[in-house]
Amino acid sequence: MLxxxxxxxxxxxxxxRLLGGLLITAQIAFISIIISSLLGIVVGLMMTLKSRVLQFxxxxxxxxxxxxxxxxxxxxxxxxxxxxxxIHLDGEIVAVVVFSLWGAAEMGDIVRGALExxxxxxxxxxxxLGLSFWQLYRFVLIPQAVRRMLPGAINLSTxxxxxxxxxxxxxxxxVVKVGQQIIERSIIDFPAASFWIYGLIFILYFIICYPxxxxxxxxxxxxES
Amino acid sequence: xKGNNKVLLEIVGLRKTYGARPVLDDINLSIHKGEVVVVxxxxxxxxxxxxxxxxxxESIQGGDIKLSGKSLTDKNVNWQEVRQQIGMVFQNYDLFPxxxxxxNILLGPSKVQKRAEKEVMEQASQLLDRVGLLxxxxxxxxxxxxxxxxxxxxxxxxxxxxxxMLFDEVTAALDPEMVREVLDxxxxxxxxxxxxxxxxxxxxxxxxxxxxIVFIDAGKICEIAEPDEFFSNPKTERARQFLNIFxx
Amino acid sequence: xxxxxEFIMSALPLYEKxxxxxxxxxxxxxxxxxGIGLLCSIVLYQRTKGLERLVRVYIELSRNxxxxxxxxxxxxxxxxxxxxLSEQTCAIIGLAFLGGSYMAEAFRGGIESVxxxxxxxxxxxxxxxxxxxxxxxxxxxxxxxxxxxxxxxIFLLKETSIFGAIAIADLxxxxxxxxxxxxxxxxxxFMLVVAYLIILLPLSLFLTWLERKVRYAEFGN
Ligand SMILES: Nc1ncnc2c1ncn2[C@@H]1O[C@H](COP(=O)(O)OP(=O)(O)OP(=O)(O)O)[C@@H](O)[C@H]1O
Ligand SMILES: [Mg+2]
Numbered sequence: 001m002l003x004x005x006x007x008x009x010x011x012x013x014x015x016x017r018l019l020g021g022l023l024i025t026a027q028i029a030f031i032s033i034i035i036s037s038l039l040g041i042v043v044g045l046m047m048t049l050k051s052r053v054l055q056f057x058x059x060x061x062x063x064x065x066x067x068x069x070x071x072x073x074x075x076x077x078x079x080x081x082x083x084x085x086x087i088h089l090d091g092e093i094v095a096v097v098v099f100s101l102w103g104a105a106e107m108g109d110i111v112r113g114a115l116e117x118x119x120x121x122x123x124x125x126x127x128x129l130g131l132s133f134w135q136l137y138r139f140v141l142i143p144q145a146v147r148r149m150l151p152g153a154i155n156l157s158t159x160x161x162x163x164x165x166x167x168x169x170x171x172x173x174x175v176v177k178v179g180q181q182i183i184e185r186s187i188i189d190f191p192a193a194s195f196w197i198y199g200l201i202f203i204l205y206f207i208i209c210y211p212x213x214x215x216x217x218x219x220x221x222x223x224e225s
Numbered sequence: 226x227k228g229n230n231k232v233l234l235e236i237v238g239l240r241k242t243y244g245a246r247p248v249l250d251d252i253n254l255s256i257h258k259g260e261v262v263v264v265x266x267x268x269x270x271x272x273x274x275x276x277x278x279x280x281x282x283e284s285i286q287g288g289d290i291k292l293s294g295k296s297l298t299d300k301n302v303n304w305q306e307v308r309q310q311i312g313m314v315f316q317n318y319d320l321f322p323x324x325x326x327x328x329n330i331l332l333g334p335s336k337v338q339k340r341a342e343k344e345v346m347e348q349a350s351q352l353l354d355r356v357g358l359l360x361x362x363x364x365x366x367x368x369x370x371x372x373x374x375x376x377x378x379x380x381x382x383x384x385x386x387x388x389x390m391l392f393d394e395v396t397a398a399l400d401p402e403m404v405r406e407v408l409d410x411x412x413x414x415x416x417x418x419x420x421x422x423x424x425x426x427x428x429x430x431x432x433x434x435x436x437x438i439v440f441i442d443a444g445k446i447c448e449i450a451e452p453d454e455f456f457s458n459p460k461t462e463r464a465r466q467f468l469n470i471f472x473x
Numbered sequence: 474x475x476x477x478x479e480f481i482m483s484a485l486p487l488y489e490k491x492x493x494x495x496x497x498x499x500x501x502x503x504x505x506x507x508g509i510g511l512l513c514s515i516v517l518y519q520r521t522k523g524l525e526r527l528v529r530v531y532i533e534l535s536r537n538x539x540x541x542x543x544x545x546x547x548x549x550x551x552x553x554x555x556x557x558l559s560e561q562t563c564a565i566i567g568l569a570f571l572g573g574s575y576m577a578e579a580f581r582g583g584i585e586s587v588x589x590x591x592x593x594x595x596x597x598x599x600x601x602x603x604x605x606x607x608x609x610x611x612x613x614x615x616x617x618x619x620x621x622x623x624x625x626x627i628f629l630l631k632e633t634s635i636f637g638a639i640a641i642a643d644l645x646x647x648x649x650x651x652x653x654x655x656x657x658x659x660x661x662x663f664m665l666v667v668a669y670l671i672i673l674l675p676l677s678l679f680l681t682w683l684e685r686k687v688r689y690a691e692f693g694n
Pocket of ligand 1: 268271
């Protein structure tokens with residue numbers, strides 16, 4: 001019974017639909033990662049400016065995302081903000097907004113950490129060469145900082161990809177939702193559908209995340225020494 | 226020489242390699258009961274490696290080591306038992322930082338040898354008293370100086386009632402003013418007839434404590450001699466060069 | 474916008490119950506993941522043949538897949554194998570499956586922080602492998618590991634927020650129900666956030682404190 005159930009994956013356009021769902025998931029993840037990287041760099045740079053106010057605001061922003069579960073944030077924006085402002089937002093938009101804000105906070109912290117870990121004399125020898133503020137960042141600090149932050153940034157991306165699975169909870173038709181629909185429809189013909197569908201989704205996520213985590217581990221080891 | 230006593234530790238044709246590189250080559254040495262052997266040699270010649278082989282911390286690639294006539298290269302050898310008979314003190318005073326002095330000392334006797342706590346405690350107190358540290362028995366290692374830690378490490382090894390003690394540059398990491406207090410303890414042990422193999426760079430101490438000097442060069446025994454003879458009239462050119470470095 | 478306090482008071486018991494349920498499941502799940510993590514890290518450290526492989530595969534599977542999918546697979550998928558688990562059992566197993574690998578990594582980091590010379594001096598007084606782990610390695614590793622164990626606890630507590638997806642009446646589930654039934658969106662979300670803050674904020678502050686404490690109270694040898 002179980003082994004024949006695997007056919008549910010290939011029945012009709014099922015596989016195509018699942019991959020379509022995966023595409024939605026991937027889109028959300030990709031756009032969010034791009035936005036958070038850009039925002040995160042800005043946030044991280046601002047953090048090195050040593051402004052107390054900025055630091056406090058940023059700390060608060062970061063901790064807010066670290067303490068409150070992402071799913072709560074998704075609910076908060078999806079149900080709460082839309083309700084308050086009396087607008088309608090698609091689940092996809094909400095997901096991108098929440099993930100980007102979260103990612104920007106974490107990425108900002110990674111960028112800040114990388115910049116602050118640079119030895120002080122780098123900064124000073126740059127200044128001694130007569131580099132301007134921007135030249136200093138452009139030619140001295142950023143190239144070095146990038147190496148230090150890449151493993152963390154990739155790690156964050158893996159976490160964001162995994163977190164995309166939550167979007168099904170705010171009505172996005174992602175790979176999980178498509179899977180649920182297929183299971184519901186084929187429950188009579190394929191009683192074991194849920195085993196195979198969820199098994200497949202499990203593996204799909206693994207296939208995306210595993211190489212990323214290997215990559216970040218490799219980089220960490222290579223650049224640690 | 227206390228050569229009349231029986232041989233306690235016998236090293237026959239010992240060979241040790243890291244990959245293809247030989248670090249110890251054809252080492253032959255007999256250590257009699259009660260004898261104090263001091264191993265000298267320049268940095269990297271293999272002194273530490275020799276001691277580590279004797280204690281089974283390193284595997285050996287050839288030859289044999291016999292403790293009281295029993296081969297230690299035998300497959301069935303129980304290293305845990307052997308190590309109870311061979312005490313070792315390292316350069317970096319590695320007391321366990323999460324245990325008090327007393328707990329450090331009791332760990333081996335109570336957990337490995339399963340001896341009664343009361344009896345071990347008594348012995349430990351006696352030994353601590355002898356090294357002048359009985360009042361520090363409830364301190365943690367971080368509260369002690371390097372010299373004190375090293376004396377505790379010696380007591381920790383002694384409390385297992387070993388047949389033989391190995392010392393690997395136990396004063397090398399110490400401030401000069403603490404070297405003395407540690408060497409005095411070792412000298413005291415020698416007087417009591419403890420069998421010891423000592424690696425050191427303190428030439429004066431070597432001369433005072435040794436029954437026999439073993440000079441190693443590039444993984445080979447270059448010279449074995451009585452201390453007076455070795456220091457006044459070394460037979461090999463390498464030994465002479467080595468001793469010259471220590472003379473200003 | 475004014476709050477409907479009456480509604481909040483009437484919904485309070487529901488939230489309280491849900492919070493306790495969340496805490497109970499999280500506690501059991503975290504306890505189990507500590508056990509799994511410890512076992513796995515010892516297997517990795519001792520390089521136990523065969524088991525080591527298995528543990529590595531488990532760790533990668535657990536770390537590179539979302540908890541939601543792990544739960545769905547356990548809850549809906551496995552029933553088809555004839556294994557039927559209650560929602561709560563599923564939640565605990567799922568959390569432990571996820572948390573075990575994180576705890577294992579934390580313990581491994583701690584174990585690796587114990588210096589080689591510490592281990593050798595343990596060996597040289599004749600300690601057996603297990604005694605070495607028990608008396609020398611774990612006590613030292615534990616102090617180093619505490620902050621990451623704490624961080625993992627917070628992480629796992631947050632992950633419990635998706636238990637609602639397998640029909641557990643947790644905070645999210647209650648919130649969703651109330652929004653659906655009464656349209657008191659603002660109030661319910663407010664209570665949801667407050668509930669999580671009450672659970673997580675003290676823990677997070679405690680962790681920050683602990684981290685500082687551990688950093689300054691290094692054993693210092
Ligand atoms: N784990 C290892 N792998 C490869 N080579 C090693 C290893 N340990 C030691 N060696 C090499 O073996 C040789 C002997 O080392 P050993 O530590 O025994 O020297 P030593 O005589 O104790 O020197 P020192 O007086 O500096 O302590 C050295 O050349 C060292 O580089
Ligand atoms: Mg040495």
